[in-house]
Amino acid sequence: MALLPNPIVLQRADPFVLRTDDGYLFTGSYPVYDRITLRRSKTLSDLQQAEEHTIWKKHESGTGAMSELIWAPEIHRVNGQWVIYFAAAHTTAIDPVADTFQHRVFCLTCDDADPITGTWTERGQVDTGMDTFALDATTFVHTDGQQYLIWAQQDLNIEGHSNLYIARMENPWTLATKPAMLSKPELDWEKIRFIVEEGPAVLKHGDKIFVTFSASGTGPEYAMGMLTANADADLLDPASWTKSTEPVFTSDETVRQFGPGHNSFTTTEDGQDVLIYHCRNYVEILGDPLFDPNRHARMGLITWNEDGTPNFGTPQMDTRWTPATTDVLPADGHLDIDETL
Incomplete structure (x- = not known):
C-alpha cells in the first residue's frame, strides 16, 4: 500500500478535521495556546499549505476565564450552526488540590x-x-436528532486527572441531562505517568457507535483506547458501553512514531474512513513537553474487521519533511513540506 502524505499539518497537536461541502476545515492546538485558528483545503494533503485564519483570541491575561492555555478546539456543524468547543483556563498555575491545570470547557x-x-x-x-x-469536549447529533456532548473531567473522589462523561444537550452550550460517566482510567496502559482518559472522538459505522480516547502521559506512552455501544442503545447508560481492554493505536518505534492520540475522524475525498491524530517522531524532548511544538497532525486509513469494529493499524512513517527538536514554525505557520524524506 502506498504511504499517505504525512504529516498533514506541522506543529498542530489535538487535530480536528471536519469535512464540508466546501472542503476540509482544520483546527488544533496553536503551539503558544493563545488563539483558535481555522484553515480550509479541498484535500487533506493540501491542509499544510492552506492559509491559516485566526477566528478568536484569548482574553487578556489576568482577566479571568478564557485568558490562558487555549487547548484542543473542535469545530462542528450542529443543526445548521457552526459550533466550536475548546478548553481554557484563567491561570497557568497548577491547582494544588486537584494537581491539574484549571481548565473548563x-x-x-x-x-x-x-x-x-x-x-x-x-x-x-x-x-x-x-x-x-x-x-x-466533542459532540455528535444522533439518529434521533438529539445532540450529545462527550468530554473529559476530573472527579476528586476518583483516582486520576480525568474521566469520560456524556450528556444530552438542550443547545450547544447547555446540558439537558446530568452527566453520566462512561469510563475512568483503571487499566495499566491508561495509568503510565498520568492517570487520565481524554480526547474523545466519535465514529459511527453500521449499527455501532465507537468513542476513541487517549490515555496516560503525552510521551511515547500515549495511546488510544475505544468504547463501543449499539446505536439503538441508551447512550446515557454507562452499561451500554464496552471498553477495549488493550489500546487500539500505539507508538511504533520501527517507524519513529511516538505517542499517537487525541484523534478525530473524517473521510477521504472518495469516502474512505480516516483517522486524524497527532504524533511525535522523537522521544528526546527538550524542556517542558507541554511547550514542545512538534506533535504534528497525521492521518491513517481505517479498515473494518469482520465483526464491524474499526482497525486503525499502526502509525506510518513520515513521508514529508518535519522540523528538528529545536525548530519552531514561522509566525505564518507555513513551511514547505513538499520535499519527501
Whole structure:
C-alpha cells in the first residue's frame, strides 16, 4: 500500500478535521495556546499549505476565564450552526488540590455561512455541574436528532486527572441531562505517568457507535483506547458501553512514531474512513513537553474487521519533511513540506 502524505499539518497537536461541502476545515492546538485558528483545503494533503485564519483570541491575561492555555478546539456543524468547543483556563498555575491545570470547557457559535469569515459569538462556559478540571469536549447529533456532548473531567473522589462523561444537550452550550460517566482510567496502559482518559472522538459505522480516547502521559506512552455501544442503545447508560481492554493505536518505534492520540475522524475525498491524530517522531524532548511544538497532525486509513469494529493499524512513517527538536514554525505557520524524506 502506498504511504499517505504525512504529516498533514506541522506543529498542530489535538487535530480536528471536519469535512464540508466546501472542503476540509482544520483546527488544533496553536503551539503558544493563545488563539483558535481555522484553515480550509479541498484535500487533506493540501491542509499544510492552506492559509491559516485566526477566528478568536484569548482574553487578556489576568482577566479571568478564557485568558490562558487555549487547548484542543473542535469545530462542528450542529443543526445548521457552526459550533466550536475548546478548553481554557484563567491561570497557568497548577491547582494544588486537584494537581491539574484549571481548565473548563467553553463554546463559540457562528450563524454565518462561512465559519472563517463569519462572526463568532462567545457562549461562555459549558456548565457540566462539576467545578473541576474539564477539557476536550466533542459532540455528535444522533439518529434521533438529539445532540450529545462527550468530554473529559476530573472527579476528586476518583483516582486520576480525568474521566469520560456524556450528556444530552438542550443547545450547544447547555446540558439537558446530568452527566453520566462512561469510563475512568483503571487499566495499566491508561495509568503510565498520568492517570487520565481524554480526547474523545466519535465514529459511527453500521449499527455501532465507537468513542476513541487517549490515555496516560503525552510521551511515547500515549495511546488510544475505544468504547463501543449499539446505536439503538441508551447512550446515557454507562452499561451500554464496552471498553477495549488493550489500546487500539500505539507508538511504533520501527517507524519513529511516538505517542499517537487525541484523534478525530473524517473521510477521504472518495469516502474512505480516516483517522486524524497527532504524533511525535522523537522521544528526546527538550524542556517542558507541554511547550514542545512538534506533535504534528497525521492521518491513517481505517479498515473494518469482520465483526464491524474499526482497525486503525499502526502509525506510518513520515513521508514529508518535519522540523528538528529545536525548530519552531514561522509566525505564518507555513513551511514547505513538499520535499519527501
